[in-house]
Amino acid sequence: MHSILLQQIDGVAKITLNRPEVYNSFNREMALRLQAALDEVAADDSVRAILLIGNGKAFCAGQDLKEVTDPDLNPGFEVILGEHYNPIIRRLRQIEKPVVAAVNGVAAGAGANIALACDIVVATASANFIQAFSKIGLIPDSGGTFMLPCLIGFQKAMALAMLGDKVSAEEAERMGMIYKVYADEEFEVNAIKLAVHLSKMPTKGLAYTKLAFNRAMTNTLEEQLALEKELQLLASSTADYEEGVNAFLEKRRPVFKGK
Numbered sequence: 001m002h003s004i005l006l007q008q009i010d011g012v013a014k015i016t017l018n019r020p021e022v023y024n025s026f027n028r029e030m031a032l033r034l035q036a037a038l039d040e041v042a043a044d045d046s047v048r049a050i051l052l053i054g055n056g057k058a059f060c061a062g063q064d065l066k067e068v069t070d071p072d073l074n075p076g077f078e079v080i081l082g083e084h085y086n087p088i089i090r091r092l093r094q095i096e097k098p099v100v101a102a103v104n105g106v107a108a109g110a111g112a113n114i115a116l117a118c119d120i121v122v123a124t125a126s127a128n129f130i131q132a133f134s135k136i137g138l139i140p141d142s143g144g145t146f147m148l149p150c151l152i153g154f155q156k157a158m159a160l161a162m163l164g165d166k167v168s169a170e171e172a173e174r175m176g177m178i179y180k181v182y183a184d185e186e187f188e189v190n191a192i193k194l195a196v197h198l199s200k201m202p203t204k205g206l207a208y209t210k211l212a213f214n215r216a217m218t219n220t221l222e223e224q225l226a227l228e229k230e231l232q233l234l235a236s237s238t239a240d241y242e243e244g245v246n247a248f249l250e251k252r253r254p255v256f257k258g259k
Contacts, residue, residue, distance in 0.1 A: 003030035005055070006037050009192060011048045011199035013041035020056025025064040026110060028075055031084035038091040048258045049199035050095070051191060052118060053102040062109025062132060085110050085142040092117045093143075093214055096207035098198045102191035103169070103178070108132045113142035116151065119210060121178040122194065123169035124187040129177065134164045150217060151177050202240035203258030208232075 005016040015037050017024040041047045054060055063080065067073045075083075092099055092114070101118035108130040115121050115129075123129075131148070133140050140148065140161050148157040152175045160167065169181045182190045198206070208231040215227055235241055239259045247254035 002033070003027075004033040004037050006040070008047065010196050011046065012051055012192065012195040013037075013044070013047040013049075014051045014053065014192070014195075015041070017052070017054045017060055019064075020054075020058070022064055022066075023058035023061035023106065024054040024056065024111070025061040026084065027064045027067045027073075028079075028084060031088065035087055035091060038088070038095060042091070042095045042097065045258075047199075048097060048201075048203045049195045050097055050099045051102055051195040052099060052115075053188070053191065054104050056105070058105040058111075059101075059103040059107040059115060059127065060111025061106060062111045081141055085114075088114060089117045089143040093210075096210070097203060098195075098201075098206050098210070100191065100195045100198065102188065103127045103129070104187060106130065110142040113140065113144035113147065116147045116177065117143050120194070120198075122180045122182060122187075122191050123172065123178055124184045125169055125181050126184050127169040127181075129167045129169075129172050130164060131161050132164055134162055146217075148177075200256060202235075202238065202244065202256045204238045205235045205240060208235050 001018065003017070003019050005018045007014045007016070015034070017030070017034070019025060019030060038050075041050055067075070068080070098120065099118040101115040101121045103115050103121060103123040105124070105127055107115045107127065109132040112129045112131060131140050131144060139145065144161070148160065151157075156175060159165070167177065169178070172178045173181050212224075212227060212231055216224055219227065240256045243256060244254050
């Protein structure tokens with residue numbers, strides 16, 4: 001059984017974490033397969049949005065602790081972070097297509113932070129998020145110490161990191177950690193609908209938007225204003241910009257090609 005499943009649906013690459021028997025926790029094989037899947041869809045022009053979801057009852061429970069406690073399997077944290085999680089986070093932030101995390105159940109540890117590194121996060125009503133690291137004497141990794149304060153503020157992020165509180169999907173939405181909660185029975189349909197909608201939008205414009213938000217986390221205001229000017233010039237030279245303006249003037253629905 002493959003630990004990562006890849007399916008294309010109407011311009012959307014649906015990537016499924018597929019180790020349901022261990023709540024989709026990561027081992028080395030799954031981490032490397034996810035990196036390969038992200039590389040594949042990044043290079044595929046027919047893919048204009050990505051949906052990341054888990055199979056079974058969980059989105060992802062983080063690191064498979066059986067791997068790190070088995071002396072024959074344990075790759076060590078130098079490898080786990082340097083070769084597994086950090087490359088995944090970099091790919092999610094750098095890929096020039098919108099990435100939706102569809103959190104279908106528990107998202108804990110690295111699993112929570114991989115979700116939060118995606119561009120838009122939606123969750124089923126029964127899902128929850130846990131910064132589980134402190135419970136075993138570790139720190140939040142996989143970009144958690146960067147993304148969480150950006151999303152919900154320093155004080156709340158610090159408390160969740162230290163206390164390891166379980167955060168319900170509804171509470172996560174209220175505090176700005178995620179975009180939206182869907183009822184369990186409608187969750188996957190709505191998550192796919194959202195990703196398909198993004199796949200019909202101006203892909204290059206969305207990529208420039210993503211780059212601008214990435215840079216805003218470290219830029220000064222002056223640097224950000226200069227970047228906005230640079231990216232707006234690029235966006236205004238795309239075929240999708242021309243189509244969008246023409247469709248507005250002609251009072252019709254635009255047909256964007258991602259070019």
